Amino acid sequence: MNLLDTAKSRYTTKAYDPSKKIPSEQFERLLEVLRLTPSSVNIQPWHFLIAESTEAKQRVAKALTGRYAYNAPKVLDSSHTIVFCTLIDATPEHLEQLLEQDDLNGRFKDEKAKQGQRETRAGYVDFYRNEQKNLFGWMENQTFIALGQLLLAAGLEGIDATPMGGFDEDVLNEEFGLTEKGFRASVVVALGYRSETDFNAKLPKSRLSDEVIFTQL
Secondary structure, three states: OOHHHHHHHOOEOOOEOOOOOOOHHHHHHHHHHHHOOOOHHHOOOEEEEEEOOHHHHHHHHOOOOHHHHHHHHHHHHOOEEEEEEEEOOOOHHHHHHHHHHHHHOOOOOOHHHHHHHHHHHHHHHHHHHHHOOOHHHHHHHHHHHHHHHHHHHHHHOOOEEEEEOOOOHHHHHHHOOOOOOOEEEEEEEEEEOEOOOOHHHHOOOOOOOHHHHOOOO
């Protein structure tokens, strides 16, 4: 399936077949796509919690009660569920970890180039922290780039997916100790294979027209 066909055919799955599992080799490819996600100044402000076992998915589903209960079956019946987490703050430790990884991967010809990257990345962080006063929002935007990468990659692999913002963030943060680790839960994604009862699979895709969303300059 090519890229455009995938964009036309993928959709947000509403019901999963719990008997169908994603082959491990295929799932590992999805994780590698996540790892390779681009981000502004390569800030990589994310961490991904992977729930495959029934017990792990039940822990995620603790955040899917009350008004969010409609999302619980998607997680519990999925093959895998991933919780996308975003750093609350771009700490000096995180920035140095990034810089040292850049160095290990051979991105600097000399110490001056390394220092230049240090200053550039720190400059962006300072801008969003002190001028825009929305550092977390900027970093969470990067996490949503990873979400887009995953949804498209899953479609290309013939895997169904459901991104969910409907969850109790406080419950999820507490269940996995995210706040203490410097993260917040941003989005939950169920992955697997659609159930024959999934009503959304039979509905036509609905998008605004070209005339509404594009302006040729």
